[in-house]
Each structure stands twice: as structure tokens, then as C-alpha cells.
Amino acid sequence: MAVSNSSRVTYEATIERIFQHNLDTRSFFLRLLSDQQLTWKAGQFLSLLLPIAGETLIRPYSIASSPEEGNLLEICLNLVPAGPGSHYLFARTVGETLRFTGPWGTFVFDQPPPAECVFIADGTGIAPIRPMIRRALASGRQPPLQLLYSALQGADLLYRQDWEAYAQTCSWFSFTPLLSNPPSGWSGLPDSLAEYVERRYVSEDSDRSRHFYICGVGQQVTQLRDLLRRAGYQRRAVQYEKW
Numbered sequence: 001m002a003v004s005n006s007s008r009v010t011y012e013a014t015i016e017r018i019f020q021h022n023l024d025t026r027s028f029f030l031r032l033l034s035d036q037q038l039t040w041k042a043g044q045f046l047s048l049l050l051p052i053a054g055e056t057l058i059r060p061y062s063i064a065s066s067p068e069e070g071n072l073l074e075i076c077l078n079l080v081p082a083g084p085g086s087h088y089l090f091a092r093t094v095g096e097t098l099r100f101t102g103p104w105g106t107f108v109f110d111q112p113p114p115a116e117c118v119f120i121a122d123g124t125g126i127a128p129i130r131p132m133i134r135r136a137l138a139s140g141r142q143p144p145l146q147l148l149y150s151a152l153q154g155a156d157l158l159y160r161q162d163w164e165a166y167a168q169t170c171s172w173f174s175f176t177p178l179l180s181n182p183p184s185g186w187s188g189l190p191d192s193l194a195e196y197v198e199r200r201y202v203s204e205d206s207d208r209s210r211h212f213y214i215c216g217v218g219q220q221v222t223q224l225r226d227l228l229r230r231a232g233y234q235r236r237a238v239q240y241e242k243w
């Protein structure tokens with residue numbers, strides 16, 4: 001049942017499935033109770049209400065599934081060393097219930113812009129980007145879409161098979177993985193995310209019509225935002241979410 005007060009609705013969902021992406025990253029598939037309906041836009045997040053040590057900790061998690069998938073919501077998160085929220089969630093099992101409010105957030109991809117879109121994600125920062133890309137692809141042929149995805153190592157490139165399959169089937173979608181700790185023999189790009197972005201979208205190119213959607217943890221997100229805006233991309237065309 002949805003519990004309402006003057007400013008928000010609290011939802012309850014059962015953990016229907018847990019998927020282990022790699023050693024420290026899991027997806028939780030949350031089934032809303034049958035009388036509940038959540039409407040959201042690609043890129044938005046839920047605020048989970050976590051009962052920890054006698055308090056309610058609030059932790060936001062992006063919805064990694066698409067709005068079209070209905071009442072089964074996916075959140076995808078990594079374990080943060082000594083982080084109370086992520087440790088609490090990693091101790092949960094199938095059949096347990098989670099409470100949250102939402103959807104929240106203005107980092108959304110609703111109507112695809114009539115310009116090339118570049119999605120930039122680091123690690124689990126792919127979570128809000130995933131439904132954005134699926135939405136963009138579902139809208140059919142359009143200006144190019146690029147996913148620039150950085151992670152520590154190959155196993156941390158989440159949903160990689162999907163990105164590779166989209167790149168094979170959609171000529172207007174390209175997938176560029178970047179690894180900060182590549183294995184020997186890695187045939188991908190050697191650059192860091194900032195180096196690649198600076199080279200590819202600033203110094204080697206004068207097109208400033210692109211739209212960017214950036215998500216990840218910490219200062220690198222705002223540094224990329226500043227780099228692109230300083231280079232002449234429109235402020236509104238560089239959207240970001242920093243965790």
C-alpha cells in the first residue's frame with residue numbers, strides 16, 4: 001500500500017531477484033505492490049529509506065530499468081567500503097521489502113534532442129544512462145548516439161553485452177569502453193576519461209552542437225562538465241549527475 005503524507009508518497013516493493021554483476025556490484029529487481037503505480041522518466045532516481053541503527057538513512061539510487069518495463073524496478077549499485085547504505089542493501093535477500101520515495105531528479109532524457117548525443121558513464125554511473133540510451137534507440141533513426149563508458153577493469157563494464165549488441169545492430173550507436181586498469185593486451189583506448197573527452201570533443205573537433213549526459217562519482221563529473229562548457233558547448237546541453 002502507498003502511504004501518503006502532505007509532501008510525498010512512500011512506496012513499498014519486494015526484492016524479486018538479485019543479480020550479481022561482479023564481485024562488488026549487484027542489481028536488485030524491486031516489484032511494487034500490486035496496487036501501486038510509479039511513473040518516471042529515464043534518468044530519475046528513488047530515495048531508499050533504509051532502517052539502520054535505529055535511524056532511517058536516505059540513499060538515492062537511479063532506476064536502471066526503463067519506464068516501459070512497468071512495476072519491476074531495477075536498481076544497480078556497488079558496495080562502498082564502510083558505506084552503511086550499500087552494506088545494508090548487500091545484506092538483503094530475495095523476498096524482503098524495501099521502502100522508498102520518488103521518482104526524483106532532473107537528470108532526465110525525455111525527448112531526444114535533434115543533435116548528436118554523447119552519454120558518459122563511470123562504473124555504476126551507467127544506471128541512469130541505461131534507460132536514456134534505450135529510450136533514444138527506441139525512437140528510431142536519428143543523429144548519432146555514443147556511449148563512452150569508463151571502468152576499472154573489464155568486469156566493471158556493466159551491461160556490456162547489450163552495448164556491444166546495440167553497436168552491431170544500430171549503425172548510429174557507438175560504444176567506446178575505457179579501462180583505468182586494463183589487462184595486458186587490451187586493445188581499447190589508453191586514455192583516461194578526461195583525456196579522451198578533451199581530445200575527441202574539444203581539441204580535435206569544432207562541432208559544438210552535441211548534447212552530453214554525464215554520470216559518475218565525485219569531482220571527475222564536474223570537471224568534465226566544466227571542460228565541455230568552457231569549450232563552448234551550451235550550458236543546457238551538458239547535463240550531469242554527480243554522486
Ligand SMILES: Cc1cc2nc3c(=O)[nH]c(=O)nc-3n(C[C@H](O)[C@H](O)[C@H](O)COP(=O)(O)OP(=O)(O)OC[C@H]3O[C@@H](n4cnc5c(N)ncnc54)[C@H](O)[C@@H]3O)c2cc1C
Nearest residue numbers: 045059060061062076077078080083084085086124127243
Ligand atoms: C541522485 C543519485 C543517484 C544515485 N544512484 C546510484 C546508483 O544508481 N548506484 C549506486 O551505486 N550509487 C548511487 N548513488 C550513490 C548512493 O546514493 C550512495 O551514496 C552510495 O551507495 C554510498 O552510500 P553508503 O551509505 O554505502 O556510503 P556513504 O558513507 O554514504 O558514502 C561514502 C562515500 O562514497 C561516495 N560514493 C557514492 N556513491 C558511490 C559509488 N557508487 N561508488 C563509490 N563511492 C561512492 C560518496 O561520495 C561518499 O563520499 C546515487 C547518488 C545520488 C546523489
